[in-house]
């Protein structure tokens with residue numbers, strides 16, 4: 001089986017006529033759109049009651065805008081995908097940078113159109129009369145509503161320019177600080193200087209001394225740059241507060257929710273269910289602490305300690321959970337087929353047509369991702385398959401993203417984009433299918449390890465994410481009045497962890513510097529980049545619970561749900577499945593799945 005992907009359906013090379021012509025066409029279309037907007041988009045046309053004329057203008061704009069976005073997407077995907085598996089490809093790098101500058105060239109035109117459309121008084125009537133407009137009704141209404149938050153043209157330009165020397169620069173500084181800093185650490189009597197991510201990864205080490213030393217060395221290293229990181233954080237959050245106030249949002253949280261097409265009632269329902277289940281997670285942390293010989297709850301450094309069960313017989317000992325690539329494919333496709341033919345066919349097709357680059361090789365980026373190429377109705381998946389079980393679940397996860405794109409294949413380009421909280425639904429759903437199937441097939445010891453691993457990662461996404469939400473809420477609240485010192489930030493973080501983890505963690509062994517190590521706090525465009533993770537996990541699990549309850553009748557509804565994610569609010573799209581995400585009951589049914597796993601783990605652990 002070929003473990004490299006093939007991008008020929010996009011372009012055959014950077015030198016090909018198709019690629020070069022598309023770049024030219026993109027430039028021409030951008031120029032055309034800009035001059036059309038300047039000439040034709042006069043305010044009076046919107047205010048007049050000439051619905052037919054207004055409809056024509058919107059159609060022209062949509063055609064031209066969609067065309068630009070599609071060309072841009074094909075070109076930039078080709079450059080980015082090529083670069084992601086070949087860091088030494090300078091042509092790919094050059095085109096990525098060239099293309100990055102193209103989209104801002106239409107910002108002024110899109111802002112102008114947004115402002116113009118908000119002046120149309122009876123937009124619903126206009127939309128009703130045209131197929132193309134009806135198809136884009138959600139999109140048009142959304143930009144029209146969001147136009148309330150636009151600043152004046154001059155302010156918009158100023159804000160976007162100042163961002164480069166403001167939040168973007170601070171975020172860049174944080175990046176440099178954390179990527180350049182070296183951690184002093186002693187491993188087996190040998191002194192070393194290691195990058196921060198390497199030392200943080202040691203939290204997964206089987207050796208408890210390594211985990212503990214790595215943790216203390218990590219905490220020590222933050223002292224080298226905590227003043228600078230705090231400065232960056234205060235500046236990023238300060239800018240967000242200023243801009244969101246100026247735009248007229250009640251708070252940065254309101255801004256985030258609107259951008260996520262989500263409402264506060266849903267957020268509160270989710271968190272109230274999470275709060276109710278915190279004691280269940282604490283039971284798990286305490287059990288893990290006990291198994292590792294701790295008396296006062298789990299120290300932070302042992303959160304990720306791998307758990308293996310005392311082996312009962314020798315045969316079990318020899319069974320290792322490893323897969324060849326072919327075995328992984330077979331396992332995934334078979335288990336997907338138990339769920340639905342559509343999903344299995346999609347995966348089979350992806351493997352057969354070389355949509356997946358799974359080989360580990362030099363020059364390739366780490367980790368894994370899926371890129372849905374709506375413009376050609378295909379997807380590409382990058383992973384670094386290492387034969388481990390987590391390598392298999394990663395593939396299943398990314399195939400889930402790809403299947404989401406597959407369900408959106410026949411939607412308009414502008415209806416194929418879905419908001420952050422719903423982005424992880426299909427991926428986690430597929431992962432859950434595979435994990436549950438694997439537990440069924442595994443030996444006792446394997447099943448124990450898989451189960452603990454899955455609880456461990458759920459606990460991160462629920463309990464740790466909750467602490468991050470508490471931290472960020474308090475940070476925004478206090479930052480309104482003045483900047484916060486390193487000591488303030490550490491105290492808020494410790495307070496948030498105590499409230500979230502409770503007595504599950506050793507209260508003297510917490511992590512006061514989580515704000516200095518997580519990139520999410522430093523993105524000015526993505527505030528509260530925490531609750532979407534909890535939403536994604538619990539929503540996918542809730543769907544899985546629904547599937548277990550209703551069986552095959554669930555499958556068509558599931559495909560339809562994915563298809564609708566690009567053109568509805570989250571509450572509306574979930575209501576189509578008969579799920580009320582504004583009620584805590586739905587979230588509790590998801591949490592109950594992990595609660596059952598925790599009970600199983602505790603009884604297996606003895």
Ligand SMILES: [Zn+2]
Pocket residue numbers: 397401424427
């Ligand atoms: Zn994902």
